[in-house]
Amino acid sequence: xxxxxxxxxxxxxxxxxxxxxxxxxxxxxxxxxxxxxxxxxxxxxxxxxxxxxxxxxxxxxxxxxxxxxxxxxxxxxxxxxxxxxxxxxxxxxxxxxxxxxxxxxxxxxxxxxxxxxxxxxxxxxxxxxxxxxxxxxxxxxxxxxxxxxxxxxxxxxxxxxxxxxxxxxxxxxxxxxxxxxxxxxxxxxxxxxxxxxxxxxxxxxxxxxxxxxxxxxxxxxxxxxxxxxxxxxxxxxxxxxxxxxxxxxxxxxxxxxxxxxxxxxxxxxxxxxxxxxxxxxxxxxxxxxxxxxxxxxxxxxxxxxxxxxxxxxxxxxxxxxxxxxxxxxxxxxxxxxxxxxxxxxxxxxxxxxxxxxxxxxxxxxxxxxxxxxxxxxxxxxxxxxxxxxxxxxxxxxxxxxxxxxxxxxxxxxxxxxxxxxxxxxxx
Ligand code: LLP
Numbered sequence: 316x317x318x319x320x321x322x323x324x325x326x327x328x329x330x331x332x333x334x335x336x337x338x339x340x341x342x343x344x345x346x347x348x349x350x351x352x353x354x355x356x357x358x359x360x361x362x363x364x365x366x367x368x369x370x371x372x373x374x375x376x377x378x379x380x381x382x383x384x385x386x387x388x389x390x391x392x393x394x395x396x397x398x399x400x401x402x403x404x405x406x407x408x409x410x411x412x413x414x415x416x417x418x419x420x421x422x423x424x425x426x427x428x429x430x431x432x433x434x435x436x437x438x439x440x441x442x443x444x445x446x447x448x449x450x451x452x453x454x455x456x457x458x459x460x461x462x463x464x465x466x467x468x469x470x471x472x473x474x475x476x477x478x479x480x481x482x483x484x485x486x487x488x489x490x491x492x493x494x495x496x497x498x499x500x501x502x503x504x505x506x507x508x509x510x511x512x513x514x515x516x517x518x519x520x521x522x523x524x525x526x527x528x529x530x531x532x533x534x535x536x537x538x539x540x541x542x543x544x545x546x547x548x549x550x551x552x553x554x555x556x557x558x559x560x561x562x563x564x565x566x567x568x569x570x571x572x573x574x575x576x577x578x579x580x581x582x583x584x585x586x587x588x589x590x591x592x593x594x595x596x597x598x599x600x601x602x603x604x605x606x607x608x609x610x611x612x613x614x615x616x617x618x619x620x621x622x623x624x625x626x627x628x629x630x631x632x633x634x635x636x637x638x639x640x641x642x643x644x645x646x647x648x649x650x651x652x653x654x655x656x657x658x659x660x661x662x663x664x665x666x667x668x669x670x671x672x673x674x675x676x677x678x679x680x681x682x683x684x685x686x687x688x689x690x691x692x693x694x695x696x697x698x699x700x701x702x703x704x705x706x707x708x709x710x711x712x713x714x715x716x717x718x719x720x721x722x723x724x725x726x727x728x729x730x731x732x733x734x735x736x737x738x739x740x741x742x
Contacts, residue, residue, distance in 0.1 A: 316558050317596040318348040319694065324645025326638075326692055330721040333601060333640050337690050340714050341729060342603040343620035345701050347377075349385060349719035351597035352697075355567075356389050359555070359589050362571035366578055366585045371415050373553045373590030374400040376698040377598065381717050381726035383407045386593075392435070394553070394588040398425040405432060415550065415586065417464065417512065419444075419485050426451050430459060436586075437461045438512040438550065440487055445500050445508070453505035462510030462550055465493045465535065467528040471516035471554065474631045480515025480528055487513070493535055497544050509545055510584075511536055514552025518591055520564055522573045525551070529577050536583070549578065553588035557595030559634050559695045560653045567592065591698040598697020600625050600713070601640065602676070604689045605668070614663045616685055621667025622674040623710045625696050626703050629673040637665055637676060640690035642683040651694055656681040665691060669708050701727075709735055 318329045326333040328346050336346055359370055371392040374383065378400060383393070384407040392413040393404045404414055416429050417438040426448055429437065439445050439461050452459040466487035469480045479486040488496055493511075500508045513532045515524055529551055536546050551574065556564025578585050602620035609615065627633035636651035648655055660681035667674045676693050685691065704712050711730030716723055 316562065317351045317695075319351075319599055319692075321645075321647040324641060324647060326640045328599070328718040331718045331723055333692065334690060336716060336718075336723065337601050337603065337640070340716055340725060342601050342690065343618075343624045343713040344601045345598055345696070345713055345715040346601060347382065347594075347598045347697055347715065347717045347726075349717055352382065352385060352593060353389060355593045355597065356386060356391065358567040359587065359592060360390075362567035363575060363585070363587060366575055368585040368587055369413075371413075371550075371586055371588045372593060373588045374403060375702060376590030377594040377700070378403055378702050379715055379717075379726050380407050381724065382594070383409070385717075392586070394590075398422070398428050401425070401429055401432065401434070411435070415462075415588070417514070417588075423447065423451060427455075430455055430457055433457075435460065436510060436548070436550070438464045440464045442488070442496055442499070445496070445503075445506065449500070449503045449506045457505070459506045460510075461506050461508045462512040462548060463488060463493055463496055463508060464512040464514070465490055465532060467513055467515065467531040469515055469524050469528040469531070471519040471524045472521040473516045473519055473554075476631060477518075478516045480513070480524070490531060490535055494538060494542070497539050498542070501544060510548035510550060511546065512550040512552065514588065515554060517554040518556040518564065519554040520556050522565055522570060525554075525570065526573055526577065529574060533577065533581065536581070546583065548584040548586060549581070550586035550588065551578075553590050553592075555589050555592035557591045557695060557698060558651075559595070560636060561650050564592075593698075595695050595698035598695075598700055600676075600693040600696040600700060602665075602691050602693065604685050604687055604691065606687060607685070614661060616663045616665045616682070616691070618665060618667060618676070618691055620676065620693070620713070621669040621708075621710065622671065622676075623667070623669060623707045624704050624713050625676060625693060625700050626705075627696075627699060628676055628678075629671075635677060635696060636694040637680055637682070638692055638694070639683055639685050640692050644683070646683040657683070659683065665693075669710070706730070706735060711735060
């Protein structure tokens, strides 16, 4: 699952003692394991090897330059959703042909940047976007390669905020309309509409939903081909699970066992856009206990990390396993379970300093006793952790470090108060 483990009662990332990292770089601190990123990436590649699928890492899950550079050396392609993400992948030297660009609201400037860079595929989400893209490409005397994102109207059975494949969401084009869109743009010289993209949500543990949405998409492709359209690619999106509690998510091999047979023999270039399944288990958030207090039955452990560092619990009620980095009596958790309750533990809420009741990292957890100054680890925070962090309450964002064996690299320095105000100073 990952390379975070307790050695002699102290949490290590690969070979590095996490308490030493916290002393050196301060807290809150994101710590990533390079080996875990590479392992999870390789598992996806191996699982889909028989299709020679292009693994387009979804940059939004964790967009640090060093992690993008690492995945670039692994041979990944990249899924971006903004001009900013495009700038990041270009910054680390990604071949633009290996970039796919999704998103319901690409601005003209973003489309121009992507056209000028010469990216591999635009994943277009509406007729109007196609019209504007065609216009901008023709102005530049270029041809944009485009996949149409379809909305298969399939329920991925995940949180409603991260459900994207149902008709009532803003994503993609309805399947019945999709065929008409292909017809309308078939002869537009500045776009080559030759692919279909589908992404139903995140995380999706219900593999049947992928099967359903891919079958619907393949039916559309069959109809398009029968109508004389040349379709060369299918992009089946991301959403593959990560392990937040033990080993609850399907593995890359489980997904592939159901998805690969559908795509074999279709003569389509297959693309996937995994994000979370590569980075979630590869990162943890380390926080230091500031105070403890109780209120009635409740015990609060107040730490220096907050919803500004990891918003997933506040936003989706997401579960992240939490445990002291160096627990008393070397009390090591046998599993990272939801309801783990060992002898000698106390029931607490782990909360941050932000002035919102929604500012919590973990609720009603049985933790070994912690005191002021103790470090806590919030596990499986590598995806949508730092990348969704913000400066609310004027809190500088955390630092990030990448560990590889016994080597440590600071990959993002901690923000300073100067960083907070620099863009607002008058001349
Ligand atoms: N492709 C597209 C078009 C997407 O919209 C997404 C994620 C992905 C791929 C990657 O999905 P993944 O493999 O990482 O599950 N902030 C939420 C997740 C939002 C996902 C947005 N789109 C969370 O923290 O759970």
